[in-house]
Amino acid sequence: MLIKRSPNGIDLPFSSEITPREIFESRRTFIKQLAVGSIAGAGLLDQAWAQSGNAKLAARLNPAWSAMEKQTAYKDATTYNNFYEFGTDKSDPAHYAGTLKPRPWTVSIEGEVKKPFTLDIDSLLKLAPLEERVYRLRCVEGWSMVIPWIGYSFSEIIKKAEPTGNAKYVEFVSLADKKQMPGVGSRVLDWPYVEGLRMDEANHPLALLTLGMYGEVLPNQNGAPVRIIVPWKYGFKSAKSIVKIRFVKDMPRTAWNLAAPSEYGFYSNVNPDVDHPRWSQATERRIGEDGFFTRKRKTLMFNGYSDVASLYTGMDLRKNF
Structure with a gap:
């Protein structure tokens, strides 16, 4: 900038x-x-802006999990997105996501749990007190944002579902509807979009079941009406427009890992020492700091969220990238 x-x-x-x-x-x-x-x-x-303004969503700021940094402008955060269900260009989601219908919407919780259940979006909003958390989001392409997200720790879902001893991973499945999502007709990925976390990762308080941003419900192009935010991992790990959450025994076969396993590992922790095969991960460009002479930022291990380091004690994070 x-x-x-x-x-x-x-x-x-x-x-x-x-x-x-x-x-x-x-x-x-x-x-x-x-x-x-x-x-x-x-x-x-532009279909995405043809709809009425987003509904307000009140939440209490949680300073313990909030980055004290300048927030990315709302316009940038809602017009520069990865959401391949609506196209591969960063501007495509804002242009085409108006076809998504975030209501009615249900999310089913199933698999290795004692209490499977299905919740509509209103029930999800009331499941736990909503918090606002200002998280850094680092994308694998080398850009980052700082966004005030609204939601609550995903551990609230885990507690309600009561996973069995067989549950080692959590699998997130996104909507894949060609009528609402024109990009689903492409062959760039195997649909539906699937992501996953190890159980202890999903249970970490930083993992946020996200229902809003900037004091409003999630815009369509940002993953409405519900998504996951995992701030210490690259952005593609944070699945959008979730319709199914499955507790499973085996490591999920995730979308980008299936598409290019040498480039996108299951863990995908932000790590400045492990480069993408086609570009360095040592630095990043913060969206909004676009001036010709603006220096890139140094990428922080785990995106600066050192609290999660204990999850990977003894692991080779170059091999388990």
Whole structure:
């Protein structure tokens, strides 16, 4: 991000960075209304923004699990996404995810559990007190964001399900509906999108069952209506638009590990010492810091979440990448 300087040397933000949210929203509403009247008939209206504004979602800030860093701008966080169900370009989800219908929605919890159950989205919202946690998110391509997510520890689901002794892993299965998700027709991955965690990883308090961001319910392009956030792992481990959670005995066969096993391991912990075969992981570009002379940040082990290090005691994290 380029920085303006006043004559006395004081750093000044761009006006776009200090625009109040309510003004930004009113502008967006005006633009949408104008677009509906002028270009909707031509099919040019951005579907993701054609819907009404997202519902507010109140949550208590949990400072113990919140990064005290400048947050990524809402616009950047909602228009620069990986969500291959809606296309492979970073801008595709914001353009095409308007076809996703986040209500009605149910998530089934099944497999090696004593108490399988199914919850609709309203029940998920009420399962435990909602918290806001400001997490860093590091993607394998080398970019990162800082986002205020809303949800609660996934351990609340684990406690309710009461896994049996056979449950060693948790498998997350995303929606794969060609009618709602145009990218599902592609062959870039085997659908549905599947991700997984070891049981102790899923039970760590940092693993967040996520239902909102920036004080609102999740936008479609960010994984509405429910996703998982695992902040010490690369972003693709945080499955979006989840419809099924399975407790299983064997390590899940995850989407990217199946597609390119030499590039995407099951663990996929953020590790500056283990490069992707096609690029370094030693540094990262924080979205919003896009100035030509802005230096990249050094990537932190476990994305800076050192609390999880004990989960991997004795493991070779180069072999188990």
